[in-house]
Amino acid sequence: MKNKFSFPIEMLGPFHKFLDTALGAGILLFLYSAFSPGSFASRSPQIALLIITSIVLTLICFHVAGVYKNWAGSDIVSECNHIVVAVLFVFAAMLMLGYAFKVSSIYSRRVILLWFFVWPVILCVERFFVRKIFFQCFFKSGMSKKVVIAGTGELGIALSEWINENSWAGVVVEGFFGRGDEECNGLSPCLGKIVDLPRYVKDNGIQLVYLALPMREEPLLNDLLRALEDSTVQVYFFPDMSIFKRLMGGDIAHVAGQTAIMLRSSPFEGMNGLVKRIEDLLLAMVIIILISPLMIIIALGIKLTSKGPVLFKQWRYGLEGEPFQIYKFRTMKVLENGYDFVPATEGDSRITKFGLFLRKNSLDELPQFLNVLMGSMSIVGPRPHAVKMNEEYRTHISGYMLRHISKPGITGLAQINGCRGEIRSDEDMKRRISFDIMYLQRWSVFLDLEIIFKTVFKLAWRQ
Secondary structure, three states: OOOOOOOOOOHHHHHHHHHHHHHHHHHHHHHHHHHOHHHHHHHHHHHHHHHHHHHHHHHHHHHHHOOOOOOOOOOOOHHHHHHHHHHHHHHHHHHHHHOOOOOHHHHOHHHHHHHHHHHHHHHHHHHHHHHHHHHHHHHHOOOEEEEEOOOOOOHHHHHHHHHHHHHOEEEEEEEEEHHHHHHOOOOEEEEEHHHHHHHHHHHHHOOOOEEEOOOHHHHHHHHHHHHHHOOOOOEEEEEEEEEOOOOOOOOEEOOOOOEEOOOOOOOOOHHHHHHHHHHHHHHHHHHHHHHHHHHHHHHHHHHOOOOOOOOOEEEEOEEEEEOOEEEEOOOEOOOOOOOOOOOOOOOOOOOOOOHHHHHHHHHHHHHHHHHHHOOEEEEEEEOOOHHHHHHHHHOOOOOOHHHHOOOOOEEHHHHOOOOOOOOHHHHHHHHHHHHHHHHHHOOHHHHHHHHHHHHHHHHOOOO
């Protein structure tokens, strides 16, 4: 029996398009009236134009960022990541339009910045409410489509568990079909063998079939697809990719008119790369403005306590293994800025007293925000190692060079997990590399913000 509050999940896309746009315009209007009442009263035509612009940009940027794509099959973190990316696009587009038409000075910077931070938070809270509370209370049974899962391995079990835990997907599992003589391996409800699946689909009005089978089962897959052509069921194939767990990618590419699965690729290709660069530029500019007085004091301290330049440039490996010069505050009496240098160790006599203070508090790394502005580094990413160190470890540590498919960072997942300072053994480096690869596999804007937040409180950016 269907829930009387039956609600078609297909309506959620248009609903969220309207809600996201209305919330964006409404929050902007509220912030102007609350924090800039003078501007609100005297410049209402300009503010009205700003709100109309925000509505148009929201509709365009949220669509481009994929906020409404595959809504039911995504999780909250993934959707919120798309929302943050979309808001970044809107914010960047508004900045460019403001400077292009020379009207940016008309609008309150405080209001725009507040809007930029408050709006995505409210949207993410709304998504959580809709998924976790609204659907659970009202629409769970009325909106569900019936699915059967062909395959009883780890992948089939994982699909079933995810569906049961995430009712907003609008899907309910009817049961499993097993391969050959294995039946369902004890899984319940067991609906029979895979050869019985097409008949069950037609007799029971099944709308979805999830094929959780190994890629080597091509003859079985072809037979199933032919048999299911006599129904209107939608078929999803979930290939068992367990053999590729160590590789990075998983996205779909179209090359020469053919579809390919990217097994190893940078997470910052295409749109993600643009998002990452915008994130770096915005944060780096804000941070440099905030820390510039401290950097001036440090520069004076270096000049007063030792002879030599304030900044120290050192060669490191960057994106795609290309060397670049990293900027640091000088902390030693010597200036070893070539490819071949001896890394500092505990109690190193080359380190000045003031330099030791800078190193202990990670303040010698601050000039690297200039590297970020120049584009050779990112705020978050794998820490760049010296060229000599790279050549040593790349020969005997598996996956070492994978870290170079992204720009190096001032801080990273390895650093907030304690992998910083002197490297004393291969095990130290292996642990560091495992965190670097994990970061590249799991990258999101939220992960970057989490790492930055933890870095500030842990002073974790030491190499």
